[in-house]
Amino acid sequence: MPRGIFTSRIFRVLIVTATCATVVSAAPAASASSEIDVGGSGSTLIVGLNVGEPGHRETTACRWNTTVVTDGDERSHYMERDGVTYRWYARICPSKTTSGGFELTYHWVPVVSAETMASQASTYALGLIPVPLVGTAPPAHRGVVKVPMWWWVSRASWRTISVSVWLPTPTGPLTVRATAKPVRLLVDPADPHARGGGKRGCAGPGVVWHEAMGDAIVGPCSHVYSRPVRNVGARVSIEWAISWKSNRGASGRLPNRRTTRLVRVSVGEIQALVSD
Numbered sequence: 212m213p214r215g216i217f218t219s220r221i222f223r224v225l226i227v228t229a230t231c232a233t234v235v236s237a238a239p240a241a242s243a244s245s246e247i248d249v250g251g252s253g254s255t256l257i258v259g260l261n262v263g264e265p266g267h268r269e270t271t272a273c274r275w276n277t278t279v280v281t282d283g284d285e286r287s288h289y290m291e292r293d294g295v296t297y298r299w300y301a302r303i304c305p306s307k308t309t310s311g312g313f314e315l316t317y318h319w320v321p322v323v324s325a326e327t328m329a330s331q332a333s334t335y336a337l338g339l340i341p342v343p344l345v346g347t348a349p350p351a352h353r354g355v356v357k358v359p360m361w362w363w364v365s366r367a368s369w370r371t372i373s374v375s376v377w378l379p380t381p382t383g384p385l386t387v388r389a390t391a392k393p394v395r396l397l398v399d400p401a402d403p404h405a406r407g408g409g410k411r412g413c414a415g416p417g418v419v420w421h422e423a424m425g426d427a428i429v430g431p432c433s434h435v436y437s438r439p440v441r442n443v444g445a446r447v448s449i450e451w452a453i454s455w456k457s458n459r460g461a462s463g464r465l466p467n468r469r470t471t472r473l474v475r476v477s478v479g480e481i482q483a484l485v486s487d
Contacts, residue, residue, distance in 0.1 A: 262335060265377050265384040273304040275320075275379040289322070296322045300379065320379060325387050326463060328376050329455030332389035333465055336374040337451065340391075342472045343368045345447045348420035354440075354478035358426050359433040362398045362447060363417030369393050369449065386458040391451040391468070400434040401443040401476065409434045412450075436478040445474045 277288065277300060290297050297319035306312035344365040347354075354360050370393070377386040395412050402409040413432035420430065429435070453465040 261377050262332075262374065263377075264375050264386060265379075268304065269379070269384055273302060273379075275381050276301045276303065277381060290319065292319075298322050300381075302379065318379075323378070325385070325455070325457045325459075325461050326465075328378065328385070328387040328457075329389045329453075329463070330465055332374045332376045332387055332455070333391055333453045333468065335376070336372050336389055336391045337468055337470060339372060339374070340370075340470060341368070342470050343447055343449050345472050345474055346417075346419060347474070351445070351474050351476045354436060354476060356436055356439055356478055356480045359429045359435050360400070360476075360478070361418070361420040361430040361433045362396070362400075362413075363419050363432065364396060364447065364449060366416065369416035384458075387455055388457075389453060389455045389465075391453050393449050394452045394467070395450050396432055397446075397448040397450055397469070398432055398434065399446040399448075400436070401445045402434065402436055402440065403443070404436070404438045404440075405434070416449075439480055440476065440478045443476050445476045447472050447474060 277298065288299050290299075300318050300320050302314075302316045302318055304314045306314050344367060346361075346363050346365070348361045349355055349358065351360070371390060373388055373390040375386055375388040377384045379385075393416070395414055396417050397412050398410070400409040411432065411434065415431075417432040418430050424430075448469045448471040451468045451470070453468060454462070455465065456462040
């Protein structure tokens with residue numbers, strides 16, 4: 212049977228780590244005009260969401276405190292960058308090298324809601340899933356008029372995936388776990404002669420056609436082309452339900468998302484051979 216072309220999308224995550232100083236000192240004044248070390252070569256940097264769960268050291272030994280700004284200007288606690296608001300924090304952890312000592316570093320931490328964290332986590336989760344691996348019978352490029360064309364996706368494409376992200380806060384890490392669950396298969400056969408193009412939704416990943424089923428059976432996610440078509444762009448999508456939950460007890464749902472593959476379809480008529 213024909214198989215779709217497996218395509219993976221690689222999402223790169225840039226993790227920037229602060230250089231820790233094994234001393235304890237008064238927090239420097241933070242201001243919107245402070246120099247920002249985005250390269251991570253100093254003790255001040257802009258951090259984003261951390262993918263995964265916070266480590267044991269982060270949850271049991273380190274503290275994240277809002278810093279004291281000496282000029283008394285509350286605005287100095289915050290800055291804007293690329294449309295995101297950041298707040299100035301001090302991170303204090305027991306020293307890894309000096310007995311009884313501490314490591315003190317300063318960080319700009321984004322001020323975002325749990326819902327925003329969940330949205331970012333779900334986007335990352337779906338980025339780990341390749342677009343659907345699609346199967347058809349007959350082959351999409353050799354369809355036959357009035358013979359049902361079956362559509363399905365591989366089981367590898369149809370799976371639940373979860374991703375956690377976390378941010379530091381003065382009351383401990385805030386963790387949000389987003390879960391994407393496949394709920395239905397959507398097939399748009401792009402049939403210009405069918406009402407609505409022949410679009411349909413199917414529960415589950417569809418059924419794989421086997422030769423023993425024959426050509427007359429209509430599958431749970433099949434379409435019958437009544438007239439020939441040539442090189443039309445059919446679309447096969449998996450619709451995902453997105454839910455999330457934080458370690459603070461909050462939870463919710465996000466709008467459903469879709470992953471889609473374009474499949475080129477050509478359907479012709481069988482030419483009868485007549486002989487005396």
